[in-house]
Amino acid sequence: MAESKVSISNQALTKCGAATISSFTDGSHEANVCSTMYDNVRNGLLYYTFWNFAVTNKSLNRLNETPTNTKYLYVFSLPGDVIRIKGFFDSDGMYSEDYSIEGSKVFANEKTLFIEYVANIVEDDMPVFFIETLIAKVALEINEAITGVGTLSNRLAGDYEAKLRAARIADGQENPPHNIVPPGRYVEAHLGNTGLTNRRLRHSNT
Secondary structure, three states: OOOOHHHHHHHHHHHOOOOOOOOOOOOOHHHHHHHHHHHHHHHHHHHOOOOHHHEEEEEOEEEOOOOOOOOOOEEEEOOOOEEEEEEEEOOOOEEEOOEEEEOOEEEEOOOOOEEEEEEOOOHHHOOHHHHHHHHHHHHHHHHHHHHOOHHHHHHHHHHHHHHHHHHHHHHHHHOOOOOOOOOOHHHHHHOOOOOOOOOOOEOOOO
C-alpha cells in the first residue's frame, strides 16, 4: 500500500492510542496537531542522517550572473529538493572545499560543479525501514499534544530509538556510506603525509 503523510500520521496516532484522521484538514484536534508537526518531524529525520536511499548526485545549474562574493568566478543554483548537503565535486570526481553557500546559490571557482545531497524524498519512495522509523518518531513527537500522557512518551522514545538503530543498519547494508571529510593531520601523520597542501578527495558512486 502506498504511504502518505496521512497514513503515516494515522499509524503514529494508533501507537498513541488516539483516533485516526481522514485528512490534515478534517477539523479534528488530531489533524491539527499532525498537520502542524509532521513536516518538521519528517524533514528532521531525513536531515540528521546521510541516508543512502535519499542521497543523490546532480550537476548544478550555472547561472549567468556575476558572483557577489568576489573570491569566486561562478554562481550555481541549488536544487529545490535539498534537505542537507553532503559535498560538492568537480567534473573529475574530486571533492571541492573551495565554495560558499549563500541562500539558494553556491559560489565556486569550478566551471562545472556537482552536488551530493540528501533529497526531499516523497513518502511513496521511502523504504519500509525508514517509514517504520518515521511513524515511531511522529508518535513520540505528537504524543503529549494528543494524549497528555507523558509517561507514554518513555515507551514511545524506546520504540523510536530501536527503530532508528535498525534503520541505520539496514540503510548501511544496502550501500555503505563513503566519508567525504578529508583526514585530519593526526591520521595523515600515521599515513606518512605531513604536508599542508590543499586536499581534495575523489567522489565515488560505488
